Every structure is written in structure tokens, then in C-alpha cells.
Amino acid sequence: MSGGASRIDTILTKKAHPPFNPRRVLILSKITRYEFEKRFHSEVHEENQLKDLLNSRGSDYNRLLTKHQQHEAYVDKIKSELEKHKIEYRVVQRFDYDDEAVEWADAVMTAGGDGTFLLAASKIKSREKPLIGINTDPQGSEGYMCLMRKLPKERFGSALAQLLEGDFKWIWRQRIRISVTSDRALETPVELHDEQLRRTPSTTRWREERQTRESRIIRGRPSGRRDDSEKKSEMITQQLPVLALNEVFIGESLSSRVSYYELQIDSGKLVKQKSSGITICTGTGSTSWYFNINKLTEQCVKDLIGIIEEKSGVKIPRDKPTLIEDVCLRFNEQLIYDPEAQKLAFAIRDPIFNATFPTTKARGHADQIRVKSRGYDAHLVVDGGVSFHFNDGAEAVMSVHEEDALRTAVFR
Structure with missing residues (x-):
């Protein structure tokens, strides 16, 4: 029995x-x-x-x-x-x-x-x-x-x-909650895939908004005095109506422009940065754009091994034909983490480090990430499909909450 x-x-x-x-x-x-x-x-x-x-x-x-x-x-x-x-x-x-x-x-x-x-x-x-x-x-x-x-x-x-x-087994994939603080109510987001069918470039909206803002400046203050409409507006904090399953991207609308923003990782200092934008992902998204930003190629590993040998005077054994491939695989595997893990990963694309913008971590993990825009024509994009206006002065806080998880299935 x-x-x-x-x-x-x-x-x-x-x-x-x-x-x-x-x-x-x-x-x-x-x-x-x-x-x-x-x-x-x-x-x-x-x-x-x-x-x-x-x-x-x-x-x-x-x-x-x-x-x-x-x-x-x-x-x-x-x-x-x-x-x-x-x-x-x-x-x-x-x-x-x-x-x-x-x-x-x-x-x-x-x-x-x-x-x-x-x-x-x-x-x-x-x-x-x-x-x-x-x-x-x-x-x-x-x-x-x-x-x-x-x-x-x-x-x-x-x-x-x-x-x-x-x-089968249930998997609760974590998602990113995004709270935005700015001096205006949330505008209707741009559905990027829909824009393709409407033959409208995804940057059109930002150009129109920028032209409107420039026209207000041109019509501005002949006397040099501020009127009541130009006084500093009250800041409003709102949660975006979508959750990110893969990643959030923040940067300029045109990728050829440098993105300027301030970044805070957890309770650290708010640091000014210039780069080609920042990507913040979940464990699910760690296999996607984040992975491809950070992955090592066999060409890079081969070059690095040659430099290490030259500078250290130590020959690295090459008797194992798959050494370079194995090193690549090992590094790239550690970029991926559990979709159910309640943590964020971030990757700064093409960071600019110099005397003005000191070296910081280009990638890492966090419980909460805060980005303050200093952009002129910037946007915040959720999972590559939904885009929100995100210009100078706007702040976004990204975090993961258990109640936001997405219920999916995998076979055992």
C-alpha cells in the first residue's frame, strides 16, 4: 500500500x-x-x-x-x-x-x-x-x-x-513597473509597430513637439520678464499604463545623437552620463537586447588573450582547441538570469567616459533604477513597442514588484 x-x-x-x-x-x-x-x-x-x-x-x-x-x-x-x-x-x-x-x-x-x-x-x-x-x-x-x-x-x-x-510548471516572469515624474500629464504613447503601417516615422511626434516648444520660446519674453504661464509647474508622478516584460530603453529618438541623462542605481549618487542610451531589463529580457549589448565575441577574446600574453609575459596554454569558445560561452552565460528573480539588470550603451563624465559601471544589477532626462528629443520605450515622451526634467523610476509578475507555463 x-x-x-x-x-x-x-x-x-x-x-x-x-x-x-x-x-x-x-x-x-x-x-x-x-x-x-x-x-x-x-x-x-x-x-x-x-x-x-x-x-x-x-x-x-x-x-x-x-x-x-x-x-x-x-x-x-x-x-x-x-x-x-x-x-x-x-x-x-x-x-x-x-x-x-x-x-x-x-x-x-x-x-x-x-x-x-x-x-x-x-x-x-x-x-x-x-x-x-x-x-x-x-x-x-x-x-x-x-x-x-x-x-x-x-x-x-x-x-x-x-x-x-x-x-507543466508555472513561471511567474517579473516585469518592470515605471513611475514617471514630470510637469505634465502623460501623453498618449506612440505604438511603434502601428506607426509603420501608417507610414509615419517614429520620430515625427518628437519633432512636432520640439517645434511647438521652440515656437513658444521664439514668441517668448520681449521684456525679459516671466509671465504666470511660464512659472515652474507642479511636478506630477504617474505610473505608466504598461509593464515591461523584456526591457525599458531610454535615449534620444535618433540613435546617432548622444543621450544625456542622470542615473541613480539603488540608493547611490545621481551621476551625470552621456551615452547611446540605457537599457534596463528583467531576467526574461536578459536573453535579448541586454545580452547582445554585453556579449563577448570569439574575436574579442582572442585579441584579449594576445594582449594579456604580451603584457604579462605569461603564455596562456592553447592546447585546448575550444578554449576561446569556452571562455566566450562562460562569460555570456553569466549575463542571463532567472526570469522569476526580483531584480533589474542595466546596460549603458557606448558610454562616454572622460574628465567631465568619470568612469562608472557600464552594466550591473539593481533593485531600483532612477533616470533623470537631460534630453532634448528623448523617449522611453517599453519592450520595443510603446514609446513615451521623456525630455529634460522628466524622471523615471524602474522597479520590480511581485504582484506585477506575468503567469506563463513551461514544460518540465
Whole structure:
């Protein structure tokens, strides 16, 4: 009896808690490149014309169409498997993905890659509503945040059954809460992916705002006196309506411009800095932009070993052919940390160090990060998709809170 009971206990403890048994699932389907081109070139009505247009600029029309059809077939597979388990579903794309749609569902599934997963996460505020990512392009997309990563659609049926049986583990991915202090109310953020379809450069808004501000200055104070409207405004602190799952980027709208800001790590001093901007990430985001900013290449390691040998007079053994590769791998692995860890990582891009701007840590970890903008045309971007105006005098405080975590699943 005791042996049987032990086996039953093992089975029971293997099941995820709380269980995954949704009645209604919202499927957020990505806009494929083929669909994007169709929308972008809405004036082209004939398929042959679209084909000629894309081929004329070097894009492979047939490949885009095939990829689109494969995605649609995967979405159909998801729908049919949900129907088998009598789970109600709705399919939406980014333009119909709103708070009302999320509220309707017990769970959200994404059909796309990591970008679609990030978009889905931006609308999920509750720690209790699960987000399950399905990579519909296993050959062309890494799908790091997706449940099945690179498995084909033929495996989706068994994967869904595994979820419903509780044979998986919940992961609560930490997210970044952002509080902004400025002398104005929050403006409507720019949805960068939507701007592409509207043919509007992402910097247009900032140029318009800057021109408006310059015109106020030009119309300014002929007598040199300040009127009541120019007196210092009261500062307002507001929490941004989105949480960052991957990272927050702060910098100038045009990457060719130097970003000027003040930075405080935890309770340290507020330090003036110039760089190409700063990226602040979670454990989930530590595999993404943060990783690529900081990673070592084999070329760098090879050059460093040569310099160390030259300066120290000590020959480093080269009998192991994979030495340089192993050093690279070891360094790069330690950049990545647990998605559930309640801490931030930061990376300063191309920092400028000189007599005016002394050397500081270019990367590290923190519980809280404060950035005060000294920018003229700067922005704060959440997960590469939502951009907020962030100019001179505005302050942002980034932190991680347990109640903001996103509930996702991984197979054991």
C-alpha cells in the first residue's frame, strides 16, 4: 500500500497548481509579413501587382506567401484542438487586441513569435491570467518565450493535452513597473509597430513637439520678464499604463545623437552620463537586447588573450582547441538570469567616459533604477513597442514588484 500511495503522491505533486482549465481562450495572431505588405500597399489591389512590386525590390513574394499560409495553418490547428476540448475561443490581431478582449478570456494564447508574446503581455495586468505563447514559425523564429519553442504544429495537440493534464510548471516572469515624474500629464504613447503601417516615422511626434516648444520660446519674453504661464509647474508622478516584460530603453529618438541623462542605481549618487542610451531589463529580457549589448565575441577574446600574453609575459596554454569558445560561452552565460528573480539588470550603451563624465559601471544589477532626462528629443520605450515622451526634467523610476509578475507555463 505504501508503495502505491507513494506513486500516487508523485503523480499528484507533478501537476501544476493552479491547474490550467480555461473555458475561454483569446488567440492573438501575429500580422505576417505578407499581411503587412498587403496593408502597407493598400493601393495595390491585384495579387500579381503586389508580387511584381515586392520582387522588384528584392523581396521573395512566394516565400512570404508560403510563410503566411503556414502561419494560418498553425492557427487553424490551434482552433481545432481547442474545439476538441470544448474550449471557446476568439482570434484577434493587434488592432483588435484591447482590454475588453483580454477581460473576456480566462487565458491568452499567442500565435506568432516573441514579438507577439510581448504585445500580448502588455495588456495583461492580472498576475492570475496566464499567457501561453505558441511559435507558429519554428524554422524562422527562436520563440524563446513560447511554450513549444521550435516544435512543429503537429505537436500542438499533445502539448495542449499536457497543459490540461497539469503536466507543466508555472513561471511567474517579473516585469518592470515605471513611475514617471514630470510637469505634465502623460501623453498618449506612440505604438511603434502601428506607426509603420501608417507610414509615419517614429520620430515625427518628437519633432512636432520640439517645434511647438521652440515656437513658444521664439514668441517668448520681449521684456525679459516671466509671465504666470511660464512659472515652474507642479511636478506630477504617474505610473505608466504598461509593464515591461523584456526591457525599458531610454535615449534620444535618433540613435546617432548622444543621450544625456542622470542615473541613480539603488540608493547611490545621481551621476551625470552621456551615452547611446540605457537599457534596463528583467531576467526574461536578459536573453535579448541586454545580452547582445554585453556579449563577448570569439574575436574579442582572442585579441584579449594576445594582449594579456604580451603584457604579462605569461603564455596562456592553447592546447585546448575550444578554449576561446569556452571562455566566450562562460562569460555570456553569466549575463542571463532567472526570469522569476526580483531584480533589474542595466546596460549603458557606448558610454562616454572622460574628465567631465568619470568612469562608472557600464552594466550591473539593481533593485531600483532612477533616470533623470537631460534630453532634448528623448523617449522611453517599453519592450520595443510603446514609446513615451521623456525630455529634460522628466524622471523615471524602474522597479520590480511581485504582484506585477506575468503567469506563463513551461514544460518540465
